[in-house]
Amino acid sequence: MTLAAATNENLADLSNTLIYSAMAIYTLAFFAYIAEWLFGSRSKVGRTAAALTAKTGTTADAPAVTVRKAGGTAVLERPKVVVRAAAGNRDVPDGPGAHGGDAQGDLYGRIAVSLTVLAFLLAAGGVLCRALSVQRAPWGNMYEFNITFSTVAVGVYLSLLALKKNVRWLGLPLVTTVLLDLGLAVTVLYTASDQLVPALHSYWLYIHVSTAIFCGAVFYVGAVSTLLYLFRDSYENKLAGGGKPGRFATSVLERMPAAASLDKFSYRVNAAVFPLWTFTIIAGAIWAGDAWGRYWGWDPKETWSFITWVAYACYLHARATAGWKGRKAAYLALIAFGCWLFNYYGVNLFVSGKHSYAGV
Numbered sequence: 001m002t003l004a005a006a007t008n009e010n011l012a013d014l015s016n017t018l019i020y021s022a023m024a025i026y027t028l029a030f031f032a033y034i035a036e037w038l039f040g041s042r043s044k045v046g047r048t049a050a051a052l053t054a055k056t057g058t059t060a061d062a063p064a065v066t067v068r069k070a071g072g073t074a075v076l077e078r079p080k081v082v083v084r085a086a087a088g089n090r091d092v093p094d095g096p097g098a099h100g101g102d103a104q105g106d107l108y109g110r111i112a113v114s115l116t117v118l119a120f121l122l123a124a125g126g127v128l129c130r131a132l133s134v135q136r137a138p139w140g141n142m143y144e145f146n147i148t149f150s151t152v153a154v155g156v157y158l159s160l161l162a163l164k165k166n167v168r169w170l171g172l173p174l175v176t177t178v179l180l181d182l183g184l185a186v187t188v189l190y191t192a193s194d195q196l197v198p199a200l201h202s203y204w205l206y207i208h209v210s211t212a213i214f215c216g217a218v219f220y221v222g223a224v225s226t227l228l229y230l231f232r233d234s235y236e237n238k239l240a241g242g243g244k245p246g247r248f249a250t251s252v253l254e255r256m257p258a259a260a261s262l263d264k265f266s267y268r269v270n271a272a273v274f275p276l277w278t279f280t281i282i283a284g285a286i287w288a289g290d291a292w293g294r295y296w297g298w299d300p301k302e303t304w305s306f307i308t309w310v311a312y313a314c315y316l317h318a319r320a321t322a323g324w325k326g327r328k329a330a331y332l333a334l335i336a337f338g339c340w341l342f343n344y345y346g347v348n349l350f351v352s353g354k355h356s357y358a359g360v
Contacts, residue, residue, distance in 0.1 A: 029119060127151055143185050149213050235259075
């Protein structure tokens with residue numbers, strides 16, 4: 001197969017300009033998300049505490065336990081009951097969100113989302129120009145994979161918002177991670193726009209790598225919600241046990257969705273994308289058969305893709321087993337995402353194998 005046309009340097013330079021512009025707008029969005037959290041009203045803080053306190057019977061309105069005996073009536077205090085569940089399934093309301101239900105905080109949040117949309121469009125334009133500059137899929141090396149991955153991750157977030165899902169709390173950690181990812185891409189991983197080796201000139205490049213990028217973006221969303229679930233669950237546990245969380249926890253975690261909501265959300269997104277990750281591995285094996293004459297050779301990238309698959313399979317199995325719901329399953333989910341991250345960065349940067357043809 002003949003190589004594609006020579007690199008269009010003008011489009012390659014335009015791609016770089018668009019990526020840097022997107023980084024600038026993401027930075028503005030980052031500060032807007034911080035403003036949303038900082039200036040959101042605390043007036044609704046205390047929902048979780050009120051709900052859990054009502055369950056423990058410590059409110060002033062809680063009825064006493066009356067015991068009648070011969071010759072008189074004894075009034076006993078209601079015993080303290082702590083309501084706990086393995087997966088954080090307490091009957092507590094979701095927090096009002098990053099803006100705390102305040103109009104000013106909500107305004108900053110809307111500005112942040114608008115800036116995120118603008119940055120996403122600029123980054124998507126950068127990825128497209130990179131592809132047009134060499135007339136191929138824009139994920140032939142780690143730099144291109146990074147800029148595409150971060151763009152797809154933001155696209156997943158914006159799609160959830162468009163579907164009216166309560167995920168604006170994801171904006172700040174997402175934009176922070178995207179800025180770190182793009183910063184790494186343009187400083188350490190940058191590779192000039194160029195043609196690929198003949199082995200990569202295949203339609204499987206579009207199928208296999210694109211599904212891997214999309215799966216990673218969704219796994220990332222699941223990992224962030226899982227991590228926040230652990231913090232929120234600890235917060236609810238402390239309240240249910242009669243403890244008093246610090247000001248930071250009260251200000252931030254109180255405004256997050258309930259632990260049960262975060263747990264359910266992370267499970268659903270991981271479960272939804274797991275079949276596509278399975279397809280990604282199968283597609284890679286088929287491509288390997290075409291390119292190298294064997295479907296599976298335990299190359300480091302293949303091995304860690306399979307380890308990641310096993311880790312997420314264990315997590316999904318654990319979530320379906322009553323004894324492994326909640327925090328134990330959440331730890332498995334984070335381990336699984338750690339495997340995906342090592343497969344993404346570690347294998348490409350530190351391990352040599354057949355997938356090292358593109359360098360970084």
